[in-house]
Amino acid sequence: MNGAGQRVRIFDTTLRDGEQSPGVSLRLEEKLEIARQLQKLGVDIIEAGFPIASVGEIEAVQAIARTVRGPVIAALARTRVGDIDAAWDAVHAAESARIHTFTSGSPVHLRHMLRISEDENVEMAIAAVRRARTYVSDVEFSAQDVARADPEYLVRLYGAAIEAGATTINIPDTVGYSTPTEFAALIALLRGRLGVGPDVTISVHTHDDLGLAVANALAGVEAGARQVECAINGIGERAGNCALEEVVMALVTRSDHYRMEVGIRTEELCRTSVLVSRLTGMPVQPNKAVVGANAFAHEAGIHQDGVLKERTTYEIMRPQDVGVPETRLVLGKHSGRHALRERFEAMGYQLADAEFLRAFERFKSLADRKKGITDADLEAIVHAEVVGAAPERYRLQYFQVTSGNNTIPTATVRIEVSTGEELQASETGDGPVDAVYRAIDRAVGEVHMLADYSLKAVTEGQDAAGQVTVRLQDGEGRSVVAHGVSTDVIEASARGYVAALNKLAVQTGQTVVATEH
Ligand code: KIV
Ligand code: ZN
Numbered sequence: 001m002n003g004a005g006q007r008v009r010i011f012d013t014t015l016r017d018g019e020q021s022p023g024v025s026l027r028l029e030e031k032l033e034i035a036r037q038l039q040k041l042g043v044d045i046i047e048a049g050f051p052i053a054s055v056g057e058i059e060a061v062q063a064i065a066r067t068v069r070g071p072v073i074a075a076l077a078r079t080r081v082g083d084i085d086a087a088w089d090a091v092h093a094a095e096s097a098r099i100h101t102f103t104s105g106s107p108v109h110l111r112h113m114l115r116i117s118e119d120e121n122v123e124m125a126i127a128a129v130r131r132a133r134t135y136v137s138d139v140e141f142s143a144q145d146v147a148r149a150d151p152e153y154l155v156r157l158y159g160a161a162i163e164a165g166a167t168t169i170n171i172p173d174t175v176g177y178s179t180p181t182e183f184a185a186l187i188a189l190l191r192g193r194l195g196v197g198p199d200v201t202i203s204v205h206t207h208d209d210l211g212l213a214v215a216n217a218l219a220g221v222e223a224g225a226r227q228v229e230c231a232i233n234g235i236g237e238r239a240g241n242c243a244l245e246e247v248v249m250a251l252v253t254r255s256d257h258y259r260m261e262v263g264i265r266t267e268e269l270c271r272t273s274v275l276v277s278r279l280t281g282m283p284v285q286p287n288k289a290v291v292g293a294n295a296f297a298h299e300a301g302i303h304q305d306g307v308l309k310e311r312t313t314y315e316i317m318r319p320q321d322v323g324v325p326e327t328r329l330v331l332g333k334h335s336g337r338h339a340l341r342e343r344f345e346a347m348g349y350q351l352a353d354a355e356f357l358r359a360f361e362r363f364k365s366l367a368d369r370k371k372g373i374t375d376a377d378l379e380a381i382v383h384a385e386v387v388g389a390a391p392e393r394y395r396l397q398y399f400q401v402t403s404g405n406n407t408i409p410t411a412t413v414r415i416e417v418s419t420g421e422e423l424q425a426s427e428t429g430d431g432p433v434d435a436v437y438r439a440i441d442r443a444v445g446e447v448h449m450l451a452d453y454s455l456k457a458v459t460e461g462q463d464a465a466g467q468v469t470v471r472l473q474d475g476e477g478r479s480v481v482a483h484g485v486s487t488d489v490i491e492a493s494a495r496g497y498v499a500a501l502n503k504l505a506v507q508t509g510q511t512v513v514a515t516e517h
Contacts, residue, residue, distance in 0.1 A: 008251060008260045009044040009227040010244065011203065014276060015064070016047040016076055017241050018231035021282060028060045030279045035064040037275050038232075041268040043071050043244075047100065047229075050076040051090035052083040061090035065097065072138065074098035079121075079128035088135040098140055099132040100170070101125075105143030105154050118153055122160050129164035141166035142205065147178040151186060155193045162194060168201045168227060169194070173216060176209030176239060180219035187223035196224075203227035206242045208234060213242040218250055221260060232276040233284055233291065245269045245290040245322070253317055270323035290322055297328040301336025304329050308338055331378075333367040347375055349382055359386045362485070369487045370463045377485075380458040380467050384483030385495065390502040393418050393510055394444065399494050403432040411435035415443050415498070433493045440497055448501075449473040452481075455489060468492040472500040478507050 015031050018024070026034070031048070038046050048064040049057045065073045073094035077083035079101055091097040103125055104114055110121060125141065132139040141161035146154055158169050171187060178186070183206070191202055204220030204227070206213040217228050234243030248264045255261075273291035277284050286293040296319040298304050306313035307327060319327055329339045337360055344351055344359070351359060362381045367373050395416045403409040412426040413436060425442035429435030433453075441447050452471035457464045466489050473479045480503035484495025 006226065006260055008221055008225075008262055009201065009203075010042075010248065010262055010264055011045040011047065011074070011227050011229040012038050012041075012043040012071075012231065012244060013047040013205075013229050013241060014038070014231040014235065014244075015060075016049050017205075017229075017237060018233075018235040018276070018280070019049070020237045021235045021240065021280065022238075024235070024280045024282065026060075026279060028056070028063055031060045032063055032067060034232075034272075034276060034279060035068045037268070037272050039068050039070050040265065041272050042263045042265045044263060045072040045074050045098065045227075047074045047076060048091070051086040052077065052080075058086060058090045062093065065091045065094035069095050072096040072098050074100045074140065077101045077128070077132070079103045079124040081127075081131060084128055084131045084135075088132070092135070096138065097136050098138040098168075099136055100140040100142065101128040101132055102142035102144060102170075102172075103128075103157075104145055104174075105149035105157055106145035106147075107150070108148060109145050118156075122157055125157060126160050126164040129161050129166045133165035137167070139166050140168040140170055140203065142170040142172050142203075144172055144174040146171050146186060147173045147175070147183070151189055154186075154190060158190060159194055162196070162200055167199065168203050169196070170203035170205050170227070170229065171220070171225070172205035172229075173207060174205075176207035176213060176216075178206070178216050179212060180215045183216040184219035184223040187220045187225055191224045201227050203229060204242075205229035207237065208239040208241065208243075211239070213240070214246045214250065217242040217247050218258070221251070221258060233273050233282065233288070235276070235280060235282055243289070245273060249290050249317060249322065252321075266321050267323045290317070294330075295319075295322075296324050296326075297330045299330040299332045300334040301339065304339035305336055308342060331363070331367070331373040332371060333364070335367070335373075343375075343378065344382070347378065349387075351382070351386065355386045358389075362386070366465060366485070366487065370465060376458050377465050380465060380483075380485045384467055384485045385499060389482070389499060390506045391418075392502055393505040394498050394501050396494055396498045397422070399436055399439075399491070401432045401436060401490055403435070409435040411439040413439040413443055413494070415440065432490050436490060436494050437497055440494065440501070444501060446474065448504075451479060453493075455492070458485065463487050466492045468496040470496040470500045472497070472504065474504055474508070476508075478504060480504050480507065 048061040051058040051061050061075050073091050075087035075091040077087035087099045143157050202225045204217050204225040206216040230244040231241040232244050234240040251258050251260050251262050298307050303314045397416050398414040401411045408428045409432045410428045414424045423443040425439050427438035427442050429438045451473050454469045458467050465487050468484045471481050480500050482499035484492040486492040
């Protein structure tokens with residue numbers, strides 16, 4: 001239990017409205033697996049299905065009713081005898097069972113879809129609730145499309161349902177048309193006009209067509225609703241239902257504002273989201289609130305620095321509270337020194353200041369071209385170009401290559417020498433890498449022999465970093481091995497070659513080696 005004040009019951013409809021998501025069809029065992037997880041999550045009610053829809057649906061609801069203990073198991077039914085009987089047939093084995101019967105409340109639904117009069121609708125609602133009450137004391141009644149209905153008619157319809165024995169009246173904005181202030185006003189109006197007492201619960205059921213499902217549900221709670229109908233990951237018809245994880249975390253995180261309690265074990269939210277996504281085949285967008293992959297990931301340097309100093313600077317929830325193991329700092333072009341140093345330390349590297357500066361510079365240049373720098377990228381940078389690298393006598397400033405199947409590969413390079421001198425040269429070659437190597441040799445005024453050259457991908461994907469390993473020999477037979485890393489193979493090759501020249505320069509005494517190296 002969390003929060004402080006009255007209890008809001010969480011009615012999960014992932015297996016009924018959620019399964020109505022276009023393209024989703026769950027098998028019985030999959031529904032059972034989700035229902036068991038919902039039990040662990042601590043939802044108050046599981047709407048297990050719409051039994052009249054098919055034999056498979058009846059069997060799934062029956063299996064859930066027999067297996068799951070704790071939450072109330074609800075079955076959906078239209079205001080028809082056959083539906084109510086099928087619903088009872090499916091849920092009667094539950095520890096606590098509910099029949100949820102529904103009709104419509106708006107003129108557009110009554111006239112064009114149900115093709116019945118307002119009076120007939122009220123009569124059918126009364127009969128359905130009464131029949132459901134012959135089976136079970138827990139009966140919910142809904143009238144679809146309240147946002148486009150006449151509130152006076154809703155007072156009459158819901159009033160009749162309560163009179164007939166409904167214990168929960170659910171107010172659905174079926175087409176996601178309402179706004180938070182409008183919806184709150186409607187809930188308040190119905191609550192006042194129906195004179196709802198403690199034995200009847202007002203419920204809200206909101207859809208996300210305008211992206212307002214969660215906001216409308218919360219507005220409903222503020223206006224007196226004490227049950228929220230929602231689905232994991234917000235799945236459901238069209239744009240979906242109110243997202244359970246979002247509405248719950250809003251109530252929990254802002255309990256100072258809502259002053260409500262919920263019985264949800266929030267640490268199970270992420271696991272439930274992953275399970276539902278896997279079994280329904282509906283991916284969760286990375287920036288999805290609470291359970292998205294980026295919900296606790298920070299990339300901007302200022303944010304990373306803030307979070308490393310004090311998590312609450314940029315996080316209003318603790319990742320552990322929703323079942324995410326930890327805050328994730330995504331290393332990319334916006335990241336700063338603080339985050340990079342932390343990551344290196346976590347990877348076990350204690351870099352001296354000079355090494356770190358070099359690694360940071362290389363990291364920035366790689367991040368400019370590659371989204372999301374992985375540990376493998378960092379490892380390649382450190383091993384190839386930082387730890388064990390010779391002091392830089394030569395530094396590659398710039399290179400340009402023209403190549404193609406119909407042109408002679410030509411390269412121009414500019415190299416800065418530690419003395420401050422700048423060397424520039426152009427050359428042609430058998431291929432672009434050969435042209436670059438010849439241009440470097442011409443620039444530094446020495447010819448070298450490339451004894452070995454290899455290229456391997458450090459990471460996967462189109463923007464994978466490549467690591468080139470170069471074995472170079474000078475005229476005196478001295479041989480060195482060095483590496484270069486870049487998302488551009490030619491650049492990785494050039495960097496490897498220049499790194500090798502720097503090692504040779506140390507061997508020939510052209511570079512004075514600092515003691516820390
Ligand atoms: O959106 C809706 O109106 C429904 C009802 C069956 C409650 O799902
Ligand atoms: Zn719905």
